[in-house]
Amino acid sequence: MYEKKIPELHCGISIFMKVLGGKWKAWIIECIHDDIRRPSDIHREMEVDGASMRVITMHLKELEDLGILYKKVYAGIPLKVEYYLTEVGLSTLPLIKAMDQWGKEKQALLVKDERNAVLAG
């Protein structure tokens, strides 16, 4: 682990980014919302695209510490763990959906092209 040494901003944006800034965090939140709650299942879900178990664990922990996820542990061998969305976690879903939709809609337009300029400024 490491400690952050570069000071963070204190605007709403950076707070939001602290929650959803990680590479897989939004995806993880969506998984859990879709009833894929166990780390191994989440891992299997995105293994095709290359998320390692370590990163998933790290993100889950961060999201738990931020109060986005709630961790439920079932004692026993082998261990069983499930993650649930908290109320705050649920409140991220509309934004995640909006971001995803924006990306899909605008993807084709993300090109340098003077014709896209807005003259009104």
Add this chain to the structure above:
Amino acid sequence: MYEKKIPELHCGISIFMKVLGGKWKAWIIECIHDDIRRPSDIHREMEVDGASMRVITMHLKELEDLGILYKKVYAGIPLKVEYYLTEVGLSTLPLIKAMDQWGKEKQALLVKDERNAVLAG
């Protein structure tokens, strides 16, 4: 400069993050929307919080290459440059505002606390 070597995801989220993932990009977009159009003015605007001129220049260039900003150059000495939002750039404003508002609203709730758990899952 460097070339990206880690494969990117192709979902809407990562496309969105390519546009607003930088530390200062959302702020820069808001500045330009508020008629703070010249690099030096933008720099002055956020100098208190530590954005270096180099990072601002880099972000401006990236946003221009993505078609979020349009760059207008006035010849002469000293040089004068102004950036304007394109239509795609304008379309990010509602999301930026939503992200900022979410951060401000939820900031106090971002704490590990079982009471926040949603039992329904």
Add this chain to the structure above:
DNA sequence: CTGTATCCGGTCTGATACTG
């Protein structure tokens, strides 16, 4: 199954000096 520790390399940012 879940989570931690360690290493390593890619990525990003801050600082400074410099060109036009």
Add this chain to the structure above:
DNA sequence: CAGTATCAGACCGGATACAG
């Protein structure tokens, strides 16, 4: 004023090995 080059250091993720 606008932008570039370079360096150093912080950050982040992939891989592996290992412990509970």
